[in-house]
Amino acid sequence: MLVIRSYMFVISLFYLFFTPRALAADSVNIILKDHLFMPAEIEIPAGKKVRLIIDNQDDTAEEFDSFDLNREKVLFPHRKSVIYIGPLSIGEYRFFGEFSPNTAQGKVIVRESTDAP
Amino acid sequence: MTRSFFSTVLLCSAFSLMSLPVLADGMVVDKVYHPYVLPFEREVEWRLLSRQTDDRNVLAQRAGLGWAITESVTVEGYMIGERDPADNFDLAAYELEARWQMVEQGRYWADWGMLFELEKRHKISAYEATIGMLFEKEFGKTSLTMNAFIVREWGQAIKNEWESEFRAQLRYRYDPAFQPAIELYSGEDFVGVGPAIIGLYRFAGQRQLKWEVGFVSEISHSGKDHSFRLALEFEF
Numbered sequence: 001m002l003v004i005r006s007y008m009f010v011i012s013l014f015y016l017f018f019t020p021r022a023l024a025a026d027s028v029n030i031i032l033k034d035h036l037f038m039p040a041e042i043e044i045p046a047g048k049k050v051r052l053i054i055d056n057q058d059d060t061a062e063e064f065d066s067f068d069l070n071r072e073k074v075l076f077p078h079r080k081s082v083i084y085i086g087p088l089s090i091g092e093y094r095f096f097g098e099f100s101p102n103t104a105q106g107k108v109i110v111r112e113s114t115d116a117p
Numbered sequence: 118m119t120r121s122f123f124s125t126v127l128l129c130s131a132f133s134l135m136s137l138p139v140l141a142d143g144m145v146v147d148k149v150y151h152p153y154v155l156p157f158e159r160e161v162e163w164r165l166l167s168r169q170t171d172d173r174n175v176l177a178q179r180a181g182l183g184w185a186i187t188e189s190v191t192v193e194g195y196m197i198g199e200r201d202p203a204d205n206f207d208l209a210a211y212e213l214e215a216r217w218q219m220v221e222q223g224r225y226w227a228d229w230g231m232l233f234e235l236e237k238r239h240k241i242s243a244y245e246a247t248i249g250m251l252f253e254k255e256f257g258k259t260s261l262t263m264n265a266f267i268v269r270e271w272g273q274a275i276k277n278e279w280e281s282e283f284r285a286q287l288r289y290r291y292d293p294a295f296q297p298a299i300e301l302y303s304g305e306d307f308v309g310v311g312p313a314i315i316g317l318y319r320f321a322g323q324r325q326l327k328w329e330v331g332f333v334s335e336i337s338h339s340g341k342d343h344s345f346r347l348a349l350e351f352e353f
């Protein structure tokens with residue numbers, strides 16, 4: 001009986017995993033250089049999934065951290081890292097670099113879809 | 118939104134298939150695992166479980182040391198201590214655990230991971246292997262996390278059998294230090310529900326202390342059966 005339930009479970013998982021596909025995501029490029037995020041403020045539309053592409057041009061790793069965005073990701077040196085955020089409600093969401101929290105700071109500003117670039 | 122809702126309902130049903138009645142011989146209340154791994158992460162962990170029934174109190178503690186071995190896989194070793202019926206607290210088991218983050222967080226409709234565990238009881242021939250699916254879905258500031266496990270027990274000192282477990286946690290990310298949650302644990306003839314508080318405090322760099330406190334009451338039987346759980350994780 002357990003084996004049958006397990007098969008049903010796995011089949012259900014595959015259905016769920018493959019049918020609700022990833023939403024198409026806009027991309028925003030950010031550069032991390034000299035422990036600064038550039039741009040430090042980005043605007044994105046509300047209700048849409050967005051892909052942050054962060055190019056860490058420093059010689060050291062950084063850790064992107066944001067409780068507001070519920071994301072934590074290591075940014076390897078001289079490498080582009082991708083962080084998916086959203087869909088988000090209108091508001092401001094702060095993020096920072098854990099290894100340089102005083103300089104590596106940024107903000108995601110979420111606006112109505114028509115206002116955002 | 119409607120599709121997301123129905124997908125979640127279907128998924129909850131799929132996970133609950135794992136938690137239909139099974140036989141009891143262990144403790145189900147432990148921890149709800151999240152499907153995320155951070156490269157370079159190392160952690161020391163301590164967990165405590167105190168389960169009070171009409172007949173007795175069961176006390177178990179575990180200490181673990183874990184580290185990420187790749188960008189998406191972390192391993193952790195545990196020493197597990199339990200209080201025996203004669204009230205002696207002693208080493209009871211060892212466990213090796215691997216957690217695999219399968220997808221990039223936020224990329225798909227939900228986030229997925231897998232858990233693998235191998236446990237050996239101290240001094241006796243009793244083994245337990247676990248394979249589990251980890252799931253997490255964000256709804257704004259709320260996160261739903263679900264774990265479904267299939268467990269195989271074998272050895273000369275234990276009955277050879279299959280078991281299944283299900284764990285779920287609905288957490289509201291109010292503040293890093295205060296994230297209230299509701300948890301559900303099911304399996305081994307046990308269904309328990311209760312509140313939990315999760316939080317973390319950041320130190321400089323990658324160091325942070327995470328805590329989880331939960332109180333779970335068994336709801337499928339009459340009589341007292343409450344579990345208090347505490348987990349501390351120091352990441353560095």
